[in-house]
Amino acid sequence: MTIKTVLTVTSPDLGEADLKLAATLCEEIEAHLAVLIVALAAPPPIGEYAAVVSDIWLQERQADLAKLKERSDAVSTWLASSRVSTDISSEYQEITWSDEAIGRRARYADITLLGPDMLSHDTLKEKVVEGALFHSGKPLLLIPDGATATLKPKRIMVAWDSRVEASQAVAQSLDLLTVAEEVRLVLVDPTEGEDAHGAEPGADMATFLARHGVKVTVDRLPSQGKAVASVLRQHAADMAAELLVMGAYGHSRLRQKIFGGVTSSMLGEPPIPILMAR
Known part of the structure; x- marks a missing residue:
């Protein structure tokens, strides 16, 4: 497997550390960096209180979408200054189906990268792992905090x-x-x-x-x-x-x-x- 495209997943709650790490690795091997920003939607209310909280739920979803748009704009600005080829996409997904959505995107990369920030995000980390391993047919690269990362290991x-x-x-x-x-x-x-x-x-x-x-x-x-x-x-x-x-x-x-x-x-x-x- 020759690595020509690296996918990294982030969210509105994470910073730029994983993006910088992924960009550095792509620069090392002259690969393309694909960034997927994922926001996880709260499940819809059910039961006898559904009608009461539905307005609050809709407001939460609108706020989530606004945060996702803000994060996408910020990442796009950051990527514009990068020295590697890049693209960006975003997903607002229900938790139940988010692993499949991530897996679909991972099929168009050679490898999916999980950096230290994502490894500390328990819920989304689990979905990225499942998406990459069970829905993409491609490998997953985990890079823990403090590790020396390279795609040319000796x-x-x-x-x-x-x-x-x-x-x-x-x-x-x-x-x-x-x-x-x-x-x-x-x-x-x-x-x-x-x-x-x-x-x-x-x-x-x-x-x-x-x-x-x-x-x-x-x-x-x-x-x-x-x-x-x-x-x-x-x-x-x-x-x-x-x-x-x-x-x-x-x-x-x-x-x-x-x-x-x-x-x-x-x-x-x-x-x-x-x-x-x-």
Whole structure:
């Protein structure tokens, strides 16, 4: 995947930090920056009090639209001074359908970027994640606060579990992997067998990557009773990785919410920039 268009999502409640970050990354690789401004509409009133509060609800929606227009104008002015190619669009969406609207827009970008500001916006963050991962077919890039962001990482860690989601993440990050100086294919508690990692865990994917010219090393790590996410975090720190590539939601979203999982943990507290795909 050659990155030529980066989508970043913002809202009337957020500042310019994520936009500046996205613009810097686009300038680094000479890519186009697409900005989507999303305002989430309050659900319509129902029940016996609906008639009483309907006027207030309509006033709130009008105020939301005014804020969205004001934010769009401000972002347009800011983008006009940017040194990269840009475009801007906006959506006023009901919360229920906002992930699909975001996903439709993300189909026309190579990757969707979530910067530190969006990662702190719980409701909209969830909708952007779901839209990008479940409705666009494109990867998602998370950049936490304080991380050094680059789309030319020298050291990349790939979390490999032999699932289709991890395979998609590898395929969609291949251009980044081929130019990296070091790539670690990391397996936690891998199991041998035809239905798991094969006769030699990690060997098949390492061979695939090597054929593409990737400088890859396989690291098989024991969890020793720790959560897989904790093991991955520590290994990323140990190798000073600049990017973590991983598949998202190998288990259902419901199971992730109830029992937790690697995806939920990484979305909650990404240790370094993470490229997710499914």
